[in-house]
Amino acid sequence: MISIIVPVYNAEHTLGKCVDSILSQTYSHFELLLVDDGSKDKSGAICDTYAMKDSRVRVFHKPNGGVSSARNFAIDNISEGEGYLTFIDSDDYVDCNYLLHLVKAFGRNIDLVVGGYQSFGASRFVQYYEAKCYEYAELNKCFGKHIAEMPFTAPWGKLFRTYVIQEHHIRFDTRMKCAEDACFNKEYLCYVRGVALIPYTDYFYYSVNNSEKYGADGENCVYDALQTIRKYEQLTTIHAFDYQHATRAIINIHSGRFYIYQLGKSFSLLGFKEFCTTYDTLSPYLHLLENNGGRGQKIYNTLVMHRYFALAFVFVRLLASIKVIFK
Template sequence: MKNKRVDPTISIVIPIYNVEKYLSKCLDSLLNQTFENFEAILVDDGSKDESYIICKKYEKIDERIRVYHKNNGGLSDARNFGVKQATCDYVVFVDSDDYVNSDYLKCLWKAHIDYNADLVVSGVIRETEDGKVSSVVGSEEICLYSAKEAIKESCYGENIPIYAWGKLYTKKSLLKHPYPVGKYHEDVWTTYLLLDEANVIAAVPEKNYHYIQRENSILHSNIFSTKYFDSIEGAKQIESYVKRKYPDLITASLARLLIESNALLHRACRYPSNYIQASDMVDSYLKGNWKIVLSDKKNNGKVRAEMLLFKISHKLYRLGYLALTK
């Protein structure tokens, strides 16, 4: 029997593509929410497995769930499509291979009400498929930011991760800044713009979002794609934006560029020709800024150490990474 429908205040958008193995856990975690006034918009982006069938099963269970099936257009396209279907003024993204704690929506909404925050950020637990926690990201207490302060925090990736998920947004801001269709790392291209639309950003201490690092996901695939270059191109867009609007955040924007550069080089290390191409791009983007990024102690120490090695020798960086990841 379907649950009684209530007037929703939050639209949850779940982009779905070939995740039959993980989807039920994700959807069960949403139906377990202590905050019940939501609608869940399931966007099946042309899945070739049983994902759509699973979606339809859940749609029959709970009237708060609406299922849409569309031709494959990629993650950004699915997110944008879901936002357009949303009937609420506030939107949350949950990736279909992740899951959330039962108080996830409650904590986000409470911070929105208590602090008049028009963007709220959840703490995040990164874990492997077998449940092993790899890291925890987020503040230790409630933190309030202006748009400028939040952009700075997101560049360093501390209390405000740059990911699209794990946040409560206004639908209005998402319609103004849709995710770039065809780009990987779409959140690098978009999160800073969404933060800049907000008057008050609240980061809550509760770590209620579980980000599952799958080996065969876009970000953790063993196959290299030139689309990975989108990440540092997005970081360059952040640098250009803050140069115009917040010039005193240049160092922070370069920190994001350093983080994305290091991640790109990691992915390229096993592919010699791609590694040369990635190295050339990183060199050109960081040219003239090495002293700034390597002396910025607010940036991640491990990232700075690895990129110092890269600056000294591209070959040693690659050999060192391959030796450590055998």
């Protein structure tokens, strides 16, 4: 049986389409775990309505603890330990053959099946894979080529073996605010015997502007960045592959989050110590910063990369003040 985990928080406008797409699957041997993570809208009631209509739907209501907490709660309440597991987000939806295509690709020594996806919303993109099975000895090639791609960092769009997760007690890090799903995946990949890619884009992912989601203080940025890098390092000790391109992406993502956080501050010297501490901790990786974003962020990245922290701090706080004046 396949266990489908959907964390739910204030998703009343998208939840119906998501759940309807799941209940319409051509592969019907599944349980759907809806975890209402303390929603303040009608999401909880919507979940209960589906549970009354379909016995495959199981609903849990819990105090708000974040998406990682909700996913972990569901993992702890899976009915069968020998089946399969997939995650779907409550603002996404899937094609009617999503589960069928995933489960058919499983073989004796395949412990993870990964499909492509189509994004909608803030951006439109299609990730497509040619059908390919990587045996254990070839996993370094698989990871070296695909490890930083969205299907290998996000929790959705793939099928896990439940017993691997339970046996090694793999869970989402509830302290992380960003990339907790990538860390979950990397830990799982440490225990797989083989990976299958399938040529279907059955998952429809709702894309939002990252700047709306991921601005964070220095402590969170450092913790998230270093935890993610450590998971890559752990995996590469088992399957040697070059992950510098992934590390580059990690550092740019989390430095960008800290930049967004700084733009929300007024011009003041308060926070300068945190600023320096953040980039001192990340200093081994600052050479990987790129000139991404708008003109302001490019200047900011250049200053940080060359360790002109005081100038970078003053510059971003001036930008924040200008933003407030002309808002």
